[in-house]
């Protein structure tokens with residue numbers, strides 16, 4: 001078999017490696033507690049499941065959907081953006097359904113990147129931005145996210161020749177894995193930088209609804225100039241515990257939305273209409289579920305931050321996202337620390353270098369496991385001798 005270079009160049013999927021380690025421990029009869037993967041443990045709210053049951057009974061939903069999504073879905077997304085962010089979107093031209101936002105994030109590189117083109121990609125980051133770029137034949141220029149800059153990239157540090165060749169800039173706030181947040185002022189600086197160099201912005205914002213301590217995240221599209229240069233990826237996954245149903249959206253600049261729709265219409269046939277009906281129910285239904293979920297995550301966050309600080313680790317409580325990003329003890333690498341927790345406590349945390357070289361020195365703990373598992377996991381970590 002002679003595979004394409006892109007297959008050879010593909011790094012092993014981070015979470016696949018972790019799943020394998022968990023499977024090995026489980027096979028040995030060991031109860032492993034995982035703070036590894038960000039996947040809400042709470043079920044999809046009942047009113048959203050009811051919508052699926054109704055939609056599944058209707059024969060028109062048994063047929064191919066339109067790639068761009070049901071008009072009712074696009075309208076529900078536009079209305080939600082208006083209510084939540086006061087962002088006005090034309091549902092016909094500025095909203096596109098996705099089979100989970102990951103699908104659109106992976107495919108959008110095909111809209112911008114020819115072989116040799118550059119994408120500006122933050123580090124650490126969700127791996128799909130760089131891999132989508134590689135699949136399209138492009139090169140990644142790394143924007144380091146440093147703690148002293150609040151994990152925001154420094155656009156002034158991008159060399160002029162790189163900015164001139166760059167076609168797209170990736171951003172993600174509230175951020176996975178660092179838990180950092182960005183304000184409108186930052187997004188306006190990003191939009192101005194993009195406009196100056198004729199670069200498109202793809203903002204990935206699935207955690208806008210997962211926030212703590214009264215903090216309310218903003219949308220990139222609220223920034224002046226954002227609609228001229230970019231789009232935002234959003235998702236029902238994290239807001240409504242719907243990761244398994246695979247429904248998300250891209251919204252914003254109509255030229256980019258149209259290009260992505262044209263790519264997708266040649267690759268997939270859109271998300272099932274019955275699943276789009278779930279999304280409509282989620283976006284138009286009672287929103288108090290979000291506050292309820294956030295109260296649960298916040299309680300877990302406080303426990304995790306408290307336990308890690310007691311061990312002597314340096315950690316800033318995140319204002320949003322599902323993650324606690326903690327510095328590993330001095331003299332240890334991310335991988336060494338994670339391996340030690342797995343071997344001595346049967347606890348999984350994600351080594352920060354899995355998200356890029358600037359993630360080295362950190363580990364990520366996800367808050368998406370049941371409270372009793374959080375408690376037990378933290379007890380086990382505290383009991384590891386000479387951990388720090």
Ligand SMILES: *Cc1c(COP(=O)(O)O)cnc(C)c1O
Pocket residue numbers: 038099100101102103126172176204206234235236237238243246247248
């Ligand atoms: C979870 C996550 C996504 C993917 O969400 P789906 O809509 O379920 O595909 C995208 N970006 C980031 C940063 C995420 O953490």
